[in-house]
Amino acid sequence: MTEKTVNLPIYLDYQATTPLDERVLKAMMPFLTEKFGNPHSVEHRFGWEAEAAVDVARKQVADLIGADEKEVIFTSGATESNNMAIKGIAFANYPQKNHVITVKSEHECVLASARSMEKMGFVVSYLDIDKDGLINLDQLEAMMTDKTILVSVMAVNNEIGVIQELKAIGRICHKHGVIFHTDAAQAVGKIPLDVREMHIDVMSISGHKIYGPKGVGALYLKKGTGIIPLFDGGGQEMGLRSGTLSPALCVGLGSACAISQMDMDKDFKHISTLSAALLSKIREGLNSAFLNGSEDMRYPGNLNLTFRGVKSDLLIADLKDVAISTGSACSSAKHKPSYVLAALGLDKSEIEASVRIGIGRMTTEDDINYTADYIIKTVQNLL
Numbered sequence: 001m002t003e004k005t006v007n008l009p010i011y012l013d014y015q016a017t018t019p020l021d022e023r024v025l026k027a028m029m030p031f032l033t034e035k036f037g038n039p040h041s042v043e044h045r046f047g048w049e050a051e052a053a054v055d056v057a058r059k060q061v062a063d064l065i066g067a068d069e070k071e072v073i074f075t076s077g078a079t080e081s082n083n084m085a086i087k088g089i090a091f092a093n094y095p096q097k098n099h100v101i102t103v104k105s106e107h108e109c110v111l112a113s114a115r116s117m118e119k120m121g122f123v124v125s126y127l128d129i130d131k132d133g134l135i136n137l138d139q140l141e142a143m144m145t146d147k148t149i150l151v152s153v154m155a156v157n158n159e160i161g162v163i164q165e166l167k168a169i170g171r172i173c174h175k176h177g178v179i180f181h182t183d184a185a186q187a188v189g190k191i192p193l194d195v196r197e198m199h200i201d202v203m204s205i206s207g208h209k210i211y212g213p214k215g216v217g218a219l220y221l222k223k224g225t226g227i228i229p230l231f232d233g234g235g236q237e238m239g240l241r242s243g244t245l246s247p248a249l250c251v252g253l254g255s256a257c258a259i260s261q262m263d264m265d266k267d268f269k270h271i272s273t274l275s276a277a278l279l280s281k282i283r284e285g286l287n288s289a290f291l292n293g294s295e296d297m298r299y300p301g302n303l304n305l306t307f308r309g310v311k312s313d314l315l316i317a318d319l320k321d322v323a324i325s326t327g328s329a330c331s332s333a334k335h336k337p338s339y340v341l342a343a344l345g346l347d348k349s350e351i352e353a354s355v356r357i358g359i360g361r362m363t364t365e366d367d368i369n370y371t372a373d374y375i376i377k378t379v380q381n382l383l
């Protein structure tokens with residue numbers, strides 16, 4: 001593979017963000033230009049037109065996850081949705097109940113929300129993960145008490161791509177009358193999710209992980225779930241999240257969801273093929289490389305690999321034409337070693353030798369062949 005046959009630089013950081021699908025941009029454009037109405041203006045057609053577009057988008061989000069459109073609240077992204085789910089539901093159940101359960105490998109915004117709940121007097125239990133990255137369902141059940149309000153377990157891990165057993169978790173939660181929240185930012189639109197079938201009560205969604213725009217997301221909240229709003233104001237979003245909605249962003253998220261639903265099988269096959277090819281080439285070329293997290297219970301578009309004996313920051317710096325990362329965009333900004341890999345049982349030198357490679361809808365076979373050769377050569381030079 002020569003530089004001439006691939007478009008450089010190659011983007012392989014699809015968990016940090018995804019490119020905007022051009023079909024999504026096309027759907028959004030009118031709402032950034034001539035269709036500028038406020039969707040909450042009820043007295044004229046500019047408002048009605050914007051409101052109608054937001055309603056369509058809400059239905060597109062709901063359809064992708066098997067929800068009712070009245071159960072979808074637009075937010076600014078998964079960070080806000082996670083804060084809203086954890087804090088809002090915990091506050092609504094306090095003081096009768098005061099206990100929340102989550103996992104050591106959750107996204108920083110879930111863990112930071114949990115820590116701030118602890119400062120406010122709530123009790124939080126943190127589940128371990130095993131060497132595959134999965135939680136233990138018996139440990140989960142044993143942690144539940146009559147004070148437990150909520151369990152928050154992410155669907156697909158952003159650093160290692162492992163898929164948790166959502167349906168079984170949901171079943172245990174409901175057996176004990178506990179609300180089940182899942183941060184599905186990395187799962188929605190990529191693997192089939194059905195909130196009813198999987199016993200999910202609350203789900204966080206992000207636009208920019210599914211080829212939609214940044215700055216928009218959603219919270220699925222099962223009808224009847226008590227929640228205290230974090231934003232007070234004009235009472236938009238059924239009084240649960242005040243603030244004027246951006247029709248362009250809502251349309252972008254809705255359209256990204258509809259496209260992901262339509263293309264899910266195609267995307268999954270494409271990404272699985274490329275992922276398997278990259279993994280087998282790297283394993284053939286570098287016998288010290290290993291994959292982090294379960295090989296079976298995973299979303300194939302996320303390969304977290306350890307190259308023993310190599311410092312990942314040097315590797316990433318040397319791979320000038322290929323954009324990969326050490327893990328979560330937030331943690332990498334802080335240059336902290338990955339707590340997810342630590343929870344998986346990796347030691348410090350293994351954590352420092354690990355990189356995340358994200359494959360997505362726009363990745364090509366040439367990108368993968370070029371990257372595999374480039375990584376093998378660069379790692380060999382660094383050893």
Ligand SMILES: Cc1ncc(COP(=O)(O)O)c(C=O)c1O
Pocket residue numbers: 015016076077078079080107109154156157158183184185186205206207208216217329
């Ligand atoms: C699993 C997970 N949760 C939450 C977030 C935060 O999403 P957003 O950027 O939409 O706030 C991310 C993004 O990095 C993520 O990967």
